[in-house]
Amino acid sequence: METQTLPINERARKINEAVERVVNRAVRSRDAWLASLGLGGRAAAYDDERYEFVGGAADTLRRKHYDKSLRLLWKAEVAAPWSSFRDCNAHERELTDLAERSLTDGERAARARITSAEFRALLDREYTPEQKRAVVAILSAIGHGEAYAWLVSASLLTRVQSTGARAALTMQVLEEAKHFVVMRELIEAFGVEVPRQSAWEYLLLEGTLKAEGLDRFFGMNVMVESIALSIFGMLSTLPGLEVLRLFHLDESRHTALPVAYFNEFPMSKRERASALGRLRRLKMVLPTLPLVMLIEPHLATLGVDAFDFAGSVMRKVTTLSTRAGFMDAEGAAAQNQVFEGIFNAYCRLTRDGHRQKRFLDAETTLGDVELAVERAAFGAAAPASA
Numbered sequence: 226m227e228t229q230t231l232p233i234n235e236r237a238r239k240i241n242e243a244v245e246r247v248v249n250r251a252v253r254s255r256d257a258w259l260a261s262l263g264l265g266g267r268a269a270a271y272d273d274e275r276y277e278f279v280g281g282a283a284d285t286l287r288r289k290h291y292d293k294s295l296r297l298l299w300k301a302e303v304a305a306p307w308s309s310f311r312d313c314n315a316h317e318r319e320l321t322d323l324a325e326r327s328l329t330d331g332e333r334a335a336r337a338r339i340t341s342a343e344f345r346a347l348l349d350r351e352y353t354p355e356q357k358r359a360v361v362a363i364l365s366a367i368g369h370g371e372a373y374a375w376l377v378s379a380s381l382l383t384r385v386q387s388t389g390a391r392a393a394l395t396m397q398v399l400e401e402a403k404h405f406v407v408m409r410e411l412i413e414a415f416g417v418e419v420p421r422q423s424a425w426e427y428l429l430l431e432g433t434l435k436a437e438g439l440d441r442f443f444g445m446n447v448m449v450e451s452i453a454l455s456i457f458g459m460l461s462t463l464p465g466l467e468v469l470r471l472f473h474l475d476e477s478r479h480t481a482l483p484v485a486y487f488n489e490f491p492m493s494k495r496e497r498a499s500a501l502g503r504l505r506r507l508k509m510v511l512p513t514l515p516l517v518m519l520i521e522p523h524l525a526t527l528g529v530d531a532f533d534f535a536g537s538v539m540r541k542v543t544t545l546s547t548r549a550g551f552m553d554a555e556g557a558a559a560q561n562q563v564f565e566g567i568f569n570a571y572c573r574l575t576r577d578g579h580r581q582k583r584f585l586d587a588e589t590t591l592g593d594v595e596l597a598v599e600r601a602a603f604g605a606a607a608p609a610s611a
């Protein structure tokens with residue numbers, strides 16, 4: 226490369242560099258001193274001398290979550306052609322057109338790009354008004370959860386260590402934003418009134434957003450996202466709700482994030498053993514109990530036993546909690562037993578002729594693909610079939 230070097234004032238250069246060195250030392254010493262006194266200091270957990278976030282590269286986390294998320298990134302324009310989204314680039318649109326051209330007439334008809342009006346007509350045809358209200362009640366509960374997932378994942382960006390973990394969370398922020406906006410259109414297409422958050426969802430989600438630091442990982446990625454994953458797995462085979470299959474895949478990745486993170490940055494022994502921490506997290510779980518009781522009629526409309534659903538969620542939650550280090554195996558088994566007891570006691574009170582049932586062995590996820598995803602994510606915690 227050829228350039229015409231310009232003359233500079235050598236003395237000015239030396240002075241500027243000397244001034245910068247003095248100010249640099251002063252600024253960094255001041256921030257180190259403030260940090261040592263617990264009075265703040267540098268706001269960014271960023272190590273510019275190593276060109277890395279504090280905590281290092283954490284490439285495993287990056288590959289597992291950021292790279293994989295980008296690989297699996299889906300576009301609403303393809304997955305929900307009836308929606309208002311135009312998020313494909315020219316290349317992606319061309320690929321979709323090519324793929325459609327190679328289909329047989331029958332396949333093409335099944336995959337036909339349907340308009341918003343046609344989609345609404347399909348929902349009108351397939352669902353009774355009561356079924357519509359049930360789907361909307363269940364989906365909007367998790368739709369409100371998507372709003373909080375977006376906020377919580379964004380807030381965790383400043384709490385985690387390492388470049389890899391931040392890259393992973395950045396993808397989660399992007400995916401939760403997509404889930405929220407796409408879910409809104411899907412719910413609105415049903416054309417029935419969208420319910421507000423119930424008091425239990427309000428307590429669960431506010432409790433998660435206000436939780437201390439990494440307890441938010443528990444409230445959101447373990448608790449709320451296990452509920453989300455289970456709802457998507459339960460509904461994705463219903464007419465018009467095929468797009469939920471993609472939500473399900475994203476959520477399975479999100480539920481795995483705390484486990485991957487604590488593998489790299491384990492909680493201290495004191496944090497793991499803290500009875501107060503366990504109590505805080507148990508308090509976060511509690512609103513889910515009355516929530517299940519509240520949505521039981523809607524699940525019943527769709528032919529799902531609310532406590533089969535709750536049991537399958539709780540099994541996933543305790544599996545993830547144990548793997549991430551939020552509780553030990555003994556604590557998990559005890560908690561499962563307590564929930565099993567409460568579910569059965571409530572059913573004895575409210576259902577004629579109820580017989581003791583192992584709700585925590587139930588599975589309400591239906592699609593083969595979704596079951597395979599859950600088997601990969603939860604291993605032994607996911608039964609081989611529904």
Ligand SMILES: [Fe+2]
Pocket residue numbers: 371374400401404453476
């Ligand atoms: Fe989500």
Ligand SMILES: [Fe+2]
Pocket residue numbers: 374401450475476479
């Ligand atoms: Fe999520």
